[in-house]
Amino acid sequence: MTNPSDAPVRLSEPAGRWVLLVTAAGSGLVLLESTVVTIALPSLGADLGASMAQLQWTVNAFTLTLSALILVGGSLGDRFGRRRLYLVGVAWFGAASLLCGLAPTADVLIVARGLQGVGGALIVPGSLALVQNAFHPDDRNRAIGWWAGTSGVAGAAGPLVGGALVDAAGWRWVFFVNVPLAVVLAVLLVTRVPESRVPGRPPRFDVAGGVLAVTALAGLTYALTQTSAGWPALAIGLAASAVFAAFLLVERRRPEPMLPLSLFASRQFSAANLASFLVYGALAGAFFLLPIQLQVTAGFSAWTAGLALLPLPVLTLLLSPYGGELTTRLGARTPLLAGSLVCAAALVLSTRIGAGADYLGDVLPVVVLTGIGVPLITPPVTSAVLSAVPDRSAGVASAVNNGVARVAGLLVVAALPLLAGLPADAAENPDGLDQGYGAGMLICAGLFLAGGVAGWFGLPRRAARPVQPLARRHASVTCPQLEADQAWMAQPE
Template structure:
């Protein structure tokens, strides 16, 4: 496909909207958390699990979802995940208790694990090499815009119709996206992935490892040895996962992928940056509503500049990466996000919007706009095209696991009590600690980007065709150069 063709533009829109649904659900829900806590009678742990049940299933199974897409067809996996996501959204809106809602969120994560890796892999495999950077940029901008629009949409929906519609609104969107994908997006798969058995053991160990560590970090108020035992079990499962992947016939995480320096560095940067983004988007809407006294709609409107900035700047990120490579934009974006987290410390009981909230929000929009496209291109350009599905899945797993662990750990690190939603003073103190911690993660991400991804011109050079001489035929560059 070419980006200038109508079919190419339809393919970008359809795949980006599906991935955007996953991002949208995360940011929409964060604004709705205080209303959910009041309606279903839960506290900080319940809010954490409402977010983390989704992230846990997504992070634990996204590698398996990528492997299924590579083997059986990425479009097929994408559509299956979309259907499961819509069903889980319907059930989540019907939740009579927090346990039901957490289970529905976990089912949403399973659906997301099927559709998210296939989304970017379909773009990478379907577009002409010369258009890939701009196609990935357009995909990142559209899907990122959906996530950035979440706070405003969530606030408006919660105020106008109640938090249950935060889930129900996904259903008609999913139906429309499925129709567009079925008509406009071609099927692709990794022909080399049809051999060997699926790595079920690896998928189970990854899920158990993340679940154990997350439970150990989250359930710290119940007493007893269960949280510590769960954390130890999680660490042991992760160690076992690494050992199994080395011996598996068709591993979810091929060890050869990790031999690519740029691939490893891009994923290290993803872990730090997306973990910090998740921490900010979890705490800021709660702080605005509980400590600063904003309504859900007002909190969404307060974060609206993020949406505007991402909408305006993200389409240009692919062009910047083509010209300068991913290292410089990604590093600058992470540094700007560091400033955003430090500026957010000013959000408190007496915060005024223009001097205290707006600078942090605008800086966050600028930083996020510069991050999403470079990190995706850095990951995908480090591996052969045939491994696009698993590379995308690994990057998504890293990003989701980072958000999962940061959201589980931040309340513990910030000493937030279970009833923090009823204690603005305790929440305000913990919020300050949390924002400083997020700023530190952003800086680590900037360092990983600058020192690990490579020279600024390397990706741009590798994206061009090479000639041995003017009289020789054109050859393709190595896919992992």
């Protein structure tokens, strides 16, 4: 709820438009940073002498802290005030971005990227919660729809913006550009957005769960990334597995857990999250390798590589409503299987991308097919997750699904170079990269197929209830980011 002194705003009022702009800008900034860095990887790798493992960590450090702490960030906002935590997150994110841009070594950059993720975990949960609590009930759904579209555009623009910045000013400006944006956003946040918090006794935040989750995920990611270290990496992996078991034990016993394990008693919920893990992991792995292959092996510039990927977000934005309609008519499992098959076919075709690749003949069909397949995947997964639980649990179920998707991307990006046989110097070795790239894309195609099969056998023929209009038309826009924010909107207060 908003504070009693703050009357709800209307979308037609300047105050309402300011709230919408500021909240969407913050969420969009985090989404942008999630996608913009992939285009900069070859450039920063060459400049800093980074190995393939360090490039993996440049991506994964951000995802690790963001995915492990996002629910803790929402609890902190409920307790101390959402605008206040949003402001802390924006300031933290800006400072971490400055550190990323100034990083003298790859290791410093990795640490700074982890700090960026912490800032994102403070920003994301409060963004949509502020919209939910600031607007009059009659305008709330329209405001959320505008918020979703605006945020989604920012994430979709990431590769294009990243390519332009890298080619024009160098990879460091991918991070430097966040600093003035964060300053402007902080000023507008203080002057234009009312405070919001849970009245009465706020919910407890699961600090133990957050610490254990970060520790377990970091250890598993390290073990998968640093397999060349031998026994030390194996020992860390085993220790991380023990920490993860402790995390599950803690979550089972806590009255207000970060991860409610009781939800997984539903076969439909478990199957939907297994499918999410497989398909989102495949998507993250494929779009970790593809931008590097386009630049290092195929000879694309950073700008043209970003431009080459543009049809994917455009098609996702345009086709997501139709994916939702199909889910309503056919149930979740048929569109999910169809989308998984289309994406798997796209990644098989992507193995043709190599030295001297032609954009129209080799790259565009891959991007277009993926842009058709993804909108067939996200609405069914959202529908299956939400229809598997009571309405009162929709928020936390959506948040769990978001966490599963992020962890999948984290682990697949960590394991893929090992499984594909990429050499440590792949970012600077076109021949070595090209050999492992094809195997990596086929592995991701297999994950898509496995996700479709898991959904086909684990989900019912028909959804228990249709996707709500907002979820159908907007959840895919920021897939799966919007679902995490909706979790904090939907939680009862």
